[in-house]
Amino acid sequence: MSKSIMGTVLHVDLTESRLWEEHPDEAFYRKYGGGSAMGVYYLLKEMKPGTDPLSPGNILTIFTGVPTGVAISGQSRITVNARSPLTGAIGDSQAGGFFPAAFKHAGFDGIVIRGKAAKPVYLLLDEGRAELRDASTLWGKCTLECEQALKTELDDPKIEVMQIGPAGEKQVRFAAIMNMRNRANGRTGMGAVMGSKLLKAIVVRGNRKLEVHDKQEIVRMNRDGIRLLEEIPDVKGLNINGTGDVVPFQNSIGSLPTRNYQETQFEDFEEISGDKVTKTILVNRDTCYSCVVRCKRVVQTEYEGEEVLAAYGGAEYETLATFGSYCGNADLASIQYANQLCNAYGMDTISCGATIAFAMDCFERGLIGPKETGGLDLRFGNTNAVIEMIRRIAQREGLGDLLADGSALAARKIGPKAEALLTTCKGQEIPAHSPQAKRSLGLIYAVNPFGADHQSSEHDPMYEDGGSPLYFERLALLGLTTPQAPGSMDDEKVRFAYLTEVFYSALDTYCLCQFVWGPAWTLYGPAETAAMLKAATGWDVDVAELMKVGERRLNMLRAFNAREGFSRDQDRLPKKFFSPLAGSGPTAGMALDEHHFEHEKDTYYRMAGWDVATGNPTQQKLEELGLEWVPV
Amino acid sequence: MGSGLIRVKVTLHSYLKDHLPPETDGQTILDLADGTTIADLSRQLELPEAIAVAVNENIERDRQRVIADGDHVRFLRPGAGG
Numbered sequence: 113m114s115k116s117i118m119g120t121v122l123h124v125d126l127t128e129s130r131l132w133e134e135h136p137d138e139a140f141y142r143k144y145g146g147g148s149a150m151g152v153y154y155l156l157k158e159m160k161p162g163t164d165p166l167s168p169g170n171i172l173t174i175f176t177g178v179p180t181g182v183a184i185s186g187q188s189r190i191t192v193n194a195r196s197p198l199t200g201a202i203g204d205s206q207a208g209g210f211f212p213a214a215f216k217h218a219g220f221d222g223i224v225i226r227g228k229a230a231k232p233v234y235l236l237l238d239e240g241r242a243e244l245r246d247a248s249t250l251w252g253k254c255t256l257e258c259e260q261a262l263k264t265e266l267d268d269p270k271i272e273v274m275q276i277g278p279a280g281e282k283q284v285r286f287a288a289i290m291n292m293r294n295r296a297n298g299r300t301g302m303g304a305v306m307g308s309k310l311l312k313a314i315v316v317r318g319n320r321k322l323e324v325h326d327k328q329e330i331v332r333m334n335r336d337g338i339r340l341l342e343e344i345p346d347v348k349g350l351n352i353n354g355t356g357d358v359v360p361f362q363n364s365i366g367s368l369p370t371r372n373y374q375e376t377q378f379e380d381f382e383e384i385s386g387d388k389v390t391k392t393i394l395v396n397r398d399t400c401y402s403c404v405v406r407c408k409r410v411v412q413t414e415y416e417g418e419e420v421l422a423a424y425g426g427a428e429y430e431t432l433a434t435f436g437s438y439c440g441n442a443d444l445a446s447i448q449y450a451n452q453l454c455n456a457y458g459m460d461t462i463s464c465g466a467t468i469a470f471a472m473d474c475f476e477r478g479l480i481g482p483k484e485t486g487g488l489d490l491r492f493g494n495t496n497a498v499i500e501m502i503r504r505i506a507q508r509e510g511l512g513d514l515l516a517d518g519s520a521l522a523a524r525k526i527g528p529k530a531e532a533l534l535t536t537c538k539g540q541e542i543p544a545h546s547p548q549a550k551r552s553l554g555l556i557y558a559v560n561p562f563g564a565d566h567q568s569s570e571h572d573p574m575y576e577d578g579g580s581p582l583y584f585e586r587l588a589l590l591g592l593t594t595p596q597a598p599g600s601m602d603d604e605k606v607r608f609a610y611l612t613e614v615f616y617s618a619l620d621t622y623c624l625c626q627f628v629w630g631p632a633w634t635l636y637g638p639a640e641t642a643a644m645l646k647a648a649t650g651w652d653v654d655v656a657e658l659m660k661v662g663e664r665r666l667n668m669l670r671a672f673n674a675r676e677g678f679s680r681d682q683d684r685l686p687k688k689f690f691s692p693l694a695g696s697g698p699t700a701g702m703a704l705d706e707h708h709f710e711h712e713k714d715t716y717y718r719m720a721g722w723d724v725a726t727g728n729p730t731q732q733k734l735e736e737l738g739l740e741w742v743p744v
Numbered sequence: 745m746g747s748g749l750i751r752v753k754v755t756l757h758s759y760l761k762d763h764l765p766p767e768t769d770g771q772t773i774l775d776l777a778d779g780t781t782i783a784d785l786s787r788q789l790e791l792p793e794a795i796a797v798a799v800n801e802n803i804e805r806d807r808q809r810v811i812a813d814g815d816h817v818r819f820l821r822p823g824a825g826g
């Protein structure tokens with residue numbers, strides 16, 4: 113067995129309180145790589161189609177990747193999969209921190225969780241041993257309180273904890289699974305699935321030394337990373353200002369969604385920028401296990417007398433936007449407090465902020481009023497209303513109960529005029545990058561198997577203008593050598609979207625951070641990604657194999673959706689993007705064209721080798737990828 | 745401004761701030777010769793090439809654009825989010 117693999121998948125049946133181990137062979141690890149490819153392997157094999165996402169029949173999988181836990185930047189990530197209660201499609205979400213490496217060091221590569229416990233439990237993974245324990249006294253606790261209670265109970269301050277907060281317990285459909293209180297498997301409602309199983313937390317403790325095939329090469333690459341951090345400005349920017357560094361750029365290209373995506377420039381963008389955070393409230397730069405980039409923020413401030421604690425971290429770009437410009441809110445302290453509340457209750461900040469912005473839009477247009485909001489003046493810019501609505505969603509109180517199901521389900525109940533205000537794909541709220549400014553990303557929003565996602569392909573701007581020689585040198589390894597005109601969306605742009613999506617899919621399979629490993633602008637490029645995997649495992653990995661692994665995962669996710677009834681009809685952008693944008697900036701007045709967009713989808717499906725009529729994988733494609741066992 | 749000079753506001757974001765004195769925090773007012781282009785200003789500030797530029801809050805791809813009196817020129821790091 114390759115040295116960077118533990119060789120153990122833990123199976124848990126919560127209904128039967130039964131635990132058992134599986135030891136897959138090395139070929140399984142090389143073929144599926146880890147992450148969502150491994151997770152969805154078990155979902156496809158063992159879960160019945162049509163399973164209610166919040167029923168005991170849903171299977172929750174948690175997997176690291178083959179290189180997780182190796183002492184190099186950007187490898188400590190973990191992926192969660194299940195059928196999503198938010199979308200009904202495959203759920204998929206990644207998170208970083210120290211938990212993923214610690215999970216591997218505790219002796220496990222992944223967990224497959226079935227059933228539902230009779231009472232709240234937590235799972236302890238301790239030096240290769242696994243045990244279910246009573247979590248009755250932890251139920252109801254926020255994430256910091258729960259983590260502290262577990263450290264006291266186990267008398268060990270060094271344990272790492274992955275857990276749900278009260279929002280997961282109440283099955284908020286965009287509930288997150290949190291680790292370190294500030295790292296979220298945020299998207300697609302995986303926290304609600306964990307809550308439905310009465311599984312409060314997974315605690316890991318372990319110091320198993322992870323060997324690698326070529327330690328000298330890993331050490332050399334890690335040292336090289338320190339040099340590259342200073343030399344690659346796009347990564348250095350993440351270190352200096354975190355992901356919020358991009359706020360001014362996003363605003364300048366008309367890609368900073370404002371007031372529920374009515375506009376894409378925010379007049380107060382400087383107030384919510386990474387520059388502003390660094391200048392006013394930053395107290396530290398945090399990191400994940402063994403990573404030199406240190407892109408995570410630690411802030412201290414207060415909002416309305418409430419302290420924003422360092423323990424809950426600082427808001428990322430998406431959070432600055434969803435609780436800032438989306439809601440017409442320029443109060444940075446309130447955004448940081450909103451971030452803290454989401455991390456404490458355990459909720460995805462993108463879906464939560466975007467859902468509140470949607471509700472504000474409904475309120476401004478009279479589709480809901482004070483009767484529905486319980487007297488709350490839910491206008492854009494009312495910061496206190498945003499904060500109060502987060503609390504109500506997490507507790508499922510009043511209008512919060514409706515919004516806790518996500519904006520798409522809420523709109524169905526409010527009415528057709530509300531549905532016209534949605535910014536969702538497959539029922540998941542779109543992140544903070546406008547499809548008018550980033551045309552290829554708009555396509556990926558629509559076709560991505562788990563709903564709109566901004567970390568599933570490379571974004572357009574650098575392929576249009578401003579990419580460095582290194583950026584183009586790396587992209588050439590994927591066969592992308594023809595930069596495109598700004599704002600364009602022809603077949604070459606679709607190819608850019610598809611090929612970078614496949615590479616990102618490989619990163620999500622191996623559970624690698626997309627700020628460190630990537631096809632173009634990151635600390636390491638495609639060649640280094642293959643080299644690192646080779647040094648970790650001893651396998652003779654090349655870029656072509658990475659692409660095959662990425663393509664395999666993508667086909668597995670699509671195949672899961674196909675059996676749940678999804679097809680190209682669900683690969684849609686919200687209606688409002690086909691109407692002109694209001695406001696100022698380069699995308700003001702722009703609308704996407706429906707006919708052109710359908711043509712983009714045709715081209716994309718052909719490139720993927722899928723059936724153009726349905727958008728689903730063909731038998732031929734599945735066989736080509738060694739997935740002949742997957743039903744079509 | 746007259747006298748063949750224009751006055752512009754210049755903001756350098758992110759790691760680019762280092763190209764102005766620390767006390768400016770990346771923002772300054774400059775008097776430039778009439779006819780100065782974005783490329784000229786970029787050279788004057790010794791900025792790298794692969795960066796983005798916005799003039800009056802709109803992305804500007806033409807480096808030969810002549811800067812006008814009263815313009816606000818921003819030099820930015822392009823990138824994705826997170």
